[in-house]
């Protein structure tokens with residue numbers, strides 16, 4: 023039985039990845055806080071012929087996570103594939119960001135994926151096989167004024183990937199980094215806002231003219247490209263282009279960022 027773990031499975035991209043991966047011969051561990059949503063997903067996964075286990079956990083609770091990881095995936099019993107999709111977001115100028123916001127984003131978006139990645143990596147390395155998929159963001163490549171803590175943690179995750187992928191490959195473990203642009207999910211509704219609001223932020227994003235893809239489409243592209251063995255995955259096409267452009271022609275990214283900031287300041291609460 024192939025063992026697959028998905029964090030952030032109760033919503034958005036994680037939920038769609040889990041749905042698309044569900045097929046006979048697989049067991050999926052579905053991780054998030056919202057037990058009801060995870061239970062609904064488990065029913066879908068089982069209807070698709072896979073086995074499912076609901077894991078209702080707060081990823082900020084490192085001790086509870088360690089207990090789960092050690093009991094469900096002890097030494098010698100590694101997972102085959104792990105998708106670390108859980109994350110939170112926030113918007114506001116960095117001068118208005120509080121210490122508690124930094125800690126929230128740091129613990130959820132960087133420390134937690136590192137804790138889960140390391141646990142599974144050790145088991146996979148000992149077995150000489152496995153795949154770990156880290157959900158990052160286009161903002162790791164380009165930065166994102168008005169989302170500084172979020173962009174900083176995603177860049178941290180990218181730094182982890184850039185180094186560990188080489189260690190992993192020699193031990194039979196493949197790492198993938200996924201860097202999406204805008205995807206239509208709940209992450210915006212559930213973000214924290216400082217001196218702005220959900221409505222203002224969505225209006226601003228709407229004026230930028232970038233394509234917003236569905237979570238279903240994002241997951242389809244991720245599952246396909248991971249399956250083909252692609253390590254560095256950007257989506258959709260404009261995200262690949264901007265990620266390529268950022269180190270080569272930073273003045274173009276600067277122009278986009280100045281536009282974001284001007285619009286933000288004009289409409290900020």
Ligand SMILES: NC(=O)c1ccc[n+]([C@@H]2O[C@H](COP(=O)([O-])OP(=O)(O)OC[C@H]3O[C@@H](n4cnc5c(N)ncnc54)[C@H](OP(=O)(O)O)[C@@H]3O)[C@@H](O)[C@H]2O)c1
Pocket residue numbers: 029030031032033034035036053054055056057079080081082106107108109110130157158159160201202203204205206207208209210212237
């Ligand atoms: N949407 C975009 O435009 C976009 C763009 C670039 C990158 N991404 C990245 O894509 C990934 C998926 O995001 P999404 O857009 O699908 O967001 P989403 O719909 O808000 O899903 C986020 C998931 O993370 C889980 N989560 C958050 N905090 C948690 C905690 N403390 N403990 C346990 N679970 C927690 C949520 O579960 P519960 O609510 O059940 O706790 C939920 O399942 C993230 O890494 C995000 O940064 C998204």
